[in-house]
Amino acid sequence: MSRLTRIEIDDSAIPPTTAEMEQERKVAIFDLIEDNSFVIPGRDGQPAPEGPFALDLAIREGRLVFDVTTDDATKVAEFHLSLGPFRQVVKDYFQICQSYFEAVKRLPPAQIEAIDMARRGIHNEGARTLQERLEGKVELDIDTSRRLFTLICAVIPQS
Numbered sequence: 095m096s097r098l099t100r101i102e103i104d105d106s107a108i109p110p111t112t113a114e115m116e117q118e119r120k121v122a123i124f125d126l127i128e129d130n131s132f133v134i135p136g137r138d139g140q141p142a143p144e145g146p147f148a149l150d151l152a153i154r155e156g157r158l159v160f161d162v163t164t165d166d167a168t169k170v171a172e173f174h175l176s177l178g179p180f181r182q183v184v185k186d187y188f189q190i191c192q193s194y195f196e197a198v199k200r201l202p203p204a205q206i207e208a209i210d211m212a213r214r215g216i217h218n219e220g221a222r223t224l225q226e227r228l229e230g231k232v233e234l235d236i237d238t239s240r241r242l243f244t245l246i247c248a249v250i251p252q253s
Contacts, residue, residue: 095145096133098126098238099165103249104152111248114195122244130241133233134162134171143170151242153177153249160232175227177250183220184250190216217243 101123105111111119132149136142147170150161158180160173190213197206221239224246228234234242 096131096142097146098130098132098149099146100148101126101245102148102150103245104150105249108153108249114191115248118191118244119248122241126238126241126245130238131233131235132238135230135233151245151249158246158250160228162232171231173228173231179223179227180220180246180250183216183223184247187213187216187220187247220246 103119103123132145132147134143134145134147143164146165148163148165148167150159150163152159152161154174156177158175158177160171160175162170162172164170190209194206194209194213197209201209217240218236220243221236224243225234225236225239
């Protein structure tokens, strides 16, 4: 039962997202709830906490915050990550997503596919960055990391 069963996003600190990004966020949450691997290892001689878990994702005091509880709201862990390692990959991801959304409206399938491949590559880079930043705190499979990266894109303010 080391999995997420509820995900909330505190987007109070960011401007409204586009309809496309809102749809991606909804799909990522749905997909995460359906299939994920979220293991919090034991620390300091304590056993690993048992899930299932709920995750509240937010930006607080300029840091990315993962607030993890059990389904009955018992606090499990809270991780604060620097936004620095995510800023460039999120910026690149937003730019390529914008190109992709525009391409879908006017370009032939071969060009759309090329842009989509680039978009997936940047998305994978963001997922790997997330796995690295959470190393020792949470063990994620690549699909869970990819979906969480999509949600991180929804909360990191764009400059």
